[in-house]
Amino acid sequence: MKPFAFERARDVDHALSLAAASPGARFLAGGTNLLDLMKLEIEQPARLIDVGRLPLAEIAETAAGGLRIGALATNTAVASDPRVRSRYPALARAILAGGSVQLRNKATVGGNLMQRTRCPYFMDAAKPCNKRLPGSGCSAMEGLSRSLALFGASEMCVAVSPSDMSVALAAFDAVAETVRADGSVRRRPVETLHRLPGEAPQVDTDLAPDELVLAVELPPPPPGPQAWRKVRARASYTGAIASVAVAGDRVALGAVAARPWRARLAEAALADGASAAEAAAAELAHAEGPEGRRSLVRRITADAIREAREGAAS
Amino acid sequence: MSTVRDWAAPNPVTENRSGLIGKSVDRYEGRLKVTGTAPYAFEVETPSQPLYGHIVSATIARGRITSIDVSQAAAAPGVVLAWSHLNVPTQAQRGAKLNPRSQRGSNPTLASDRVEHYGQSVAFILADTPENARAAGGLVRVAYAAEDADLDFLSSLDLAGPAPGEEDARVGDFEAGYSASEVTVDDTWFSPLQNHAQMEPCATTAWWEGDKVVVHTSIQMVKGGQHALAETLGIPSDRVRLFTRYIGGGFGGKGQSYDDLTLAALAARESGQPVRVAYTRQQMFQATIHRPAVQMRVRLGADRTGRLNAMALEAVTHCARNAPFVEHAANFARNLYAAPHRLTGHRLVRLDIPHAGAMRAPGEAPGMLSLECAMDELAETLGLDPIELRIRNEPEVDPDNAKPFSVRQLVRCMREGAQQFGWDRRNPTPGAVRDGRWYVGMGMATAIRGNFLLPAKAGLRLTGDGLATLTQGMTDIGTGTYTILAQITGETLGLPLDQVRVELGDSDMPPAPGSGGQFGAATAGSAAFETGMVMRRRLAELAAGDPRSPLYGEDPTLMDFANGNIVLGNRSESLAALAARAGPDGVYVEGGISPAADARDWSQHTYGAQFAEVGVDSVTGEVRLRRMFGVFAAGRILNAKLAKSQITGGMIWGVGAALTESNAVDPRYGSFLHQDLGGYLAPVHADIVNLDAVLLDEADDKANPMGIKGVGELGICGAGAAIANAVYNACGVRLRDYPLTPDKVMAALEAKGL
Amino acid sequence: MLTTIRVNGVDRAVEVDPRTSLLDFLRERVGLKGTKKGCDHGQCGACTVLVNGVRINACLSLAVMHDGDEVLTVEGLADGEALHPVQQAFLSEDAFQCGYCTPGQICSTVGLLAEVAAGQPSEVTADLAGPVTLSDAEIRERMSGNICRCSAYPQILAAVRRAAGAAA
Incomplete structure (x- = not known):
């Protein structure tokens, strides 16, 4: 780990001013991803601004009938919240499918959104990786890893987002609220918080260096049933090969793109009266990548839609 | 004698x-x-404040270090010394033995500018804190001249040669027997490269007392470690005092010492202070041994009643170019079933990758993943129950050498296992049992593992307080x-x-x-x-x-x-x-x-029968264990509780081998795809459902005076095959490429139109 | 940075390098080596400790993040010579072999029992809206953040059940 300056933020303004004043600074919340990467010298921040004790962990009802989840609420706190469990069960299940209890007890909602890919070539500092070292090339494209993007990849990068939680958040049309040192507050859909790699895969999101996630806001859940499905070789404590969240008429796919992937084509097909299988096929018709992987995502997408509908029928 | x-x-x-x-x-x-x-090796109390070492690893597969600069690292905060091959203290030439009776020769580190595998040590930092040592390691600048390397096993099969010092084992005339058989099976299985993934990384704490070095290290073999270090340092072995009292998992991977031992001893000598050195988890993958991949072709020939007439198991495996090792995946097949015409043997490909070596039940662990599935295929072809097929081929004497069995309770293991597991509830038609979204199936396999006794001593002191203290370099x-x-x-x-x-x-x-x-x-x-x-x-x-x-x-x-x-x-x-x-x-x-002088007059093994029930997700191809049961016969059991822990632990290794565990060499770099426990999937608790085992009463009076045998490796033998057979029974998919991960299973389901 | 962490009821004020993980703080600065370093990346659970009563991976936390926190490690569980019920359950059920993952498994179990008592759900909780009961499936899932390569999982399950019975 490279040496860095450490400072604990007294309040949000302090955190933001520190960030604005120190190029190369990073906010530190739970640390479960950032410290992991710093040990490998994949992340080398000059300064860590510990925001972990800022009063941003509240989960509160919104006037619109949704929930506002403070960025520092732990994954466990969100998944255990009775309102989340009863109204957003697909979100609770997605969170509970991620990592281990120990990690979820420490990891925050804001940090979960900001976590970086687990592409093994990104995680190995000795390998070419455009996301880690722009211009060095992509080892994954011709590599052994099977967890490659099916949607939105570029010639520069095929990495996928590892977040299970954000897949459900995208299905719920959740919005991330951020603030910068100049006081400006922005609200971005979680669905598009992350950039697609394009020519600059090293930039995960549009957030400015001094921009801090304050909260994630969930609108009221859409009417209709919900479903969550995560595929993996090991029964627990491992990343998704692929995942899918269904919330009413909305469908989001996980581990298939650099961001949680809203299956808009599937949703449109469903709106037109298509079957679950047809809707899944409509989405996957535009996927790239190995046939087996496309097939798997098509199958789980159709199945999750079907399950949600049958759940509604029963 | x-x-x-x-x-x-x-x-x-x-x-x-x-x-x-x-x-x-x-x-x-x-x-x-x-x-x-x-206290594990990294944790023992030291006579004074210790320093911390960190090893820097090569990032090419094969070639030469053209330049290496440790000056920036040496100048970094807290750094006491920084070594490369240019300034490491003198060590004995590789393989040298000051004492011809040493069990191991010199194993120097940072010995030259040659790189023989990815992850090889190229530099070493000693510093006041672990943080400073590791950060300084990142400041070492290395340039390489990479050379062509053989890295990919499956595309190098044409390089396979005979295993050194071995010939194929032939009984009868396999080719003639096989071609004359009424029913045949001929298939090829693949077991991938696997890693030990012991929970405790290799580690050493060392200090010197005068001209003697005291090392606490994590190693399975006391004398081997002591001799290797003494020979490397070029000193008599009585100047090396090696302790290894608590070991956080070995599984064969700590049967030898690694560079942490050598560097800790050297650095403690140079610095005059105690030194702690541990491998990182990534180095555990890349710089210790692994179980090599094995490709296995099995041919079975039988008559219509299921009597085997011919059997062959031919294995191709790999090892590091300059570190011969053979994964003897075919050996077990010599002693398991009767068949008059037999062929078993091994071929070896030498690659420029880290060293292959022994990992829990070397040979049987991958080997039984092939033959025991081939037997399942043969049983199905013949319309026989898999247990009945095996009973019909139960030999009266060892089929390899006609020696009498010391004791062989394999049939009893199968019968009692079948009864306790409820094997009669198995529907022999694949894909016939559904539980919601799951295909459900049962499978079985046998287990066999040799039994060995090596020379050993012990000391025993009885003192006036009535305490007896047994001491052993064990x-x-x-x-x-x-x-x-x-x-x-x-x-x-x-x-x-x-x-x-x-x-x-x-x-x-x-x-x-x-x-x-x-x-x-x-x-x-x-x-x-x-x-x-x-x-x-x-x-x-x-x-x-x-x-x-x-x-x-x-x-x-x-x-x-x-x-x-x-x-x-x-x-x-x-x-x-x-x-x-x-x-x-x-x-x-x-x-x-x-x-005993006549110990080898008997065929002496431990045996078992493995039973598994799995669910296969009809949509995703995920395989999940539903229950698993084994019956084993392994001599007199010294502690029923601990022996069962050993056996079930082995069975769970079989679950990992069947379903999740694999690594692969990236042919572009020579590195492993998975270098940590997030990528290499050892089973977690949720994978292991309703798993139990029974050990039969037995005493093997040919084994030793107490009639005891080993239980540490028997449990893994055949366990994965039972799972693969259960997967077939569940959904009709025969996969011969381990592990049976969702992508492979789902593709096979799709190919069947499911 | 001067960092004070209350470890097993004792305040430990230590000048630490900001890079020092909570794990290395415990092992190398305070001399409590019971908490193990298995992977140093949150992928094995051997370093599990309880911080303010909640189980986390000590390797993925900096000591400086925990100034003023209360940490409970495996060394803080027994009451003198009397083992903590979870420790006794692990010993009686032979829920370990090499012992390296054991302190993490034990701390994890202590955390698990509190989480279940608090009604926190897991991935295998069938009814998220209902109460949480400690079935075998729940124990297995909730203990999955602690890898045991010796694979003592059946015995760990028995130990957690035994400890849960003792706690009830």
Whole structure:
């Protein structure tokens, strides 16, 4: 780990001013991803601004009938919240499918959104990786890893987002609220918080260096049933090969793109009266990548839609 | 030299009057482990403030270091020294032996500008803190001239040559027998490269006391480690004191020492301070040994009744170019089933990758993943129950060499397992059983693993406080050595367990071969037993010859030992009193065991039968264990609780091999795809559902005086095959490419139109 | 940075390098080596400790993040010579072999029992809206953040059940 300056933020303004004043600074919340990467010298921040004790962990009802989840609420706190469990069960299940209890007890909602890919070539500092070292090339494209993007990849990068939680958040049309040192507050859909790699895969999101996630806001859940499905070789404590969240008429796919992937084509097909299988096929018709992987995502997408509908029928 | 017939005499262990043998006592060192106070190698107290080492690893597969600059690292905060091959202290040439009797030769590190595999050590940093050492490691600048390398096993099969010093084992005329068979199976299986993934990374703490170095290191073999370090340093082995008292998992991967040991010793000498060095988790993958991938072709020829006429298992595997090792995946097949025409053998591809080596049940673990599935295929072709097929091919003598079996309860294992597992509820038609979204199926396989005994010694001291202390240069890698040696010693001397101490893992103690090949319990235990018998004779003679003893003048051969006393008729004396009179240090004896001269006149193995029920997700191809059960026969069991832990632990390794565990060499770089426990998927708790095992009553009177055998590796044998067979029974998919991950299973389901 | 962490009831004020993980703080600065380093990346659970009563991976936390926190490690569980019920359950059920993952498994179990008592759900909780009961499936899932390569999982399950019974 490279040496860095450490400072604990007294309040949000302090955190933001520190960030604005120190190029190369990073906010530190739970640390479960950032410290992991710093040990490998994949992340080398000059300064860590510990925001972990800022009063941003509240989960509160919104006037619109949704929930506002403070960025520092732990994954466990969100998944255990009775309102989340009863109204957003697909979100609770997605969170509970991620990592281990120990990690979820420490990891925050804001940090979960900001976590970086687990592409093994990104995680190995000795390998070419455009996301880690722009211009060095992509080892994954011709590599052994099977967890490659099916949607939105570029010639520069095929990495996928590892977040299970954000897949459900995208299905719920959740919005991330951020603030910068100049006081400006922005609200971005979680669905598009992350950039697609394009020519600059090293930039995960549009957030400015001094921009801090304050909260994630969930609108009221859409009417209709919900479903969550995560595929993996090991029964627990491992990343998704692929995942899918269904919330009413909305469908989001996980581990298939650099961001949680809203299956808009599937949703449109469903709106037109298509079957679950047809809707899944409509989405996957535009996927790239190995046939087996496309097939798997098509199958789980159709199945999750079907399950949600049958759940509604029963 | 003894013969196995000498072992038939009644002895305290077979009589087991105190009932300590077989008893499920708690683990001897358990209290230390549950309180976190058992010091592992990195954690031992040092005589003064230690320094911390960090190793820098090569990032090419093969070639030359053209330049290496440690100056920036050397100038970094807290750094005490920074070494590359240019300035590392002198070590003996690789393989050199100052003492021709050393078990290992010199194994120098940072020895030259040559890189022979990715992850090889190229630099070393010593600093005041772990943080400073590791950060300085990142400042080492290395330039390489990479050379062509052979890295990809499956595309290098044409490079395969004979395994060194081996010939194919042929019985009868396989080709003729096979082509004359009415029913045949001919398929090829692949078992991937696997990693030990011990929870404790390799680590050493070292300091010097004058011209002697004291090292605490995590290694399975005491003498091997001591000799390797002594030869590397170029000093006599009595100047190396090696301790390895608590070992956080070995599984064969710590059968040898690594650069942490050498560098800690060198750095402690150069710095004059104690030094701690540990491998990172990534280095554990890249810089220690692994189980190599194995490709196996199995051919079975049988008549319509299921009698095997011909069988062949031909394995191709790999090792590092300059470190020969053969994964003997075909050997077990020589002793398992009767067939008049047989062919087994191994081919080896040499690659420029890290060293292949022994990993729990080397040979059987991957090997049984092929033949035991081929038998399942044959059973299906013949319309026979898989157990019935195996019973029809049960040999009367060892089919390889016609030796009689010492004891072979394989059929009983299968029958009892079938009964307890509920095998009769298995529907032989694949894909016939559904539970919601899951296809459900059952499978079985047999298990066989050889039994070995190596020469070993032990020391035993009885002191005036009545304590017996057994000392042995042996290891306990979680196998239960401490506990069973205490039980054997207690039973042999008639002492309660709380009066028995066991001390292991010290090169100054009477030597034992260490832990590996499931020979530990039989080897170390037999030595402890023999040493206990020496002590009995010594004490009896002391009592008979000492006028102060109530047993004075009596016949020592008639004296007995019970409840802490030496007894004859109604006269007795406590062992404590006897030892106290003998002198301030009590009584000390040594004893030992060697294989009997005629031990190899018998075919001697441990056996088992594995049963699994799995669910296959009809949509995703995910395979999940629903239950698993095994019945095993492995000689006299010394501690039922600990033996079962060993056996079920092995079975779970089989689950991992079948479903999740694999690594692969990236042919562009020579590195492993998975370099951490997030990528390499050892089973987690949620993978293991309703798994249990039973050990049959058995005593193998050809094995050793106590009739014990090993249990450490038997559990993994055949376990994965039972799962693969259950997957087939569940959904009709035969996958021969392990592990059976969702992508492969789902693709196969799709290919069947499912 | 001067950092004070209350470890097993004792305040430990130590000048630490900001890079020092909570794990290395415990092992190398305070001398409590019971908490193990298995992977140093949150992928094995051997370093599990309880911080303010909640189980986390000590390797993925900096000591400086925990100034003023209360940390409970495996060394803080026993009451003198009397083992904590979870420790006793692990010993009785032989829920370990090499012992290296054991302190993490034990701390994890202590955390698990509190989480279940607090009604926190897991991935295998069938009814998220209902109460949480400690079935075998729940124990297995909730203990999945602690890898045991010796694979003592069946015995760990029995130990957690035994400890849960003792706690009830």
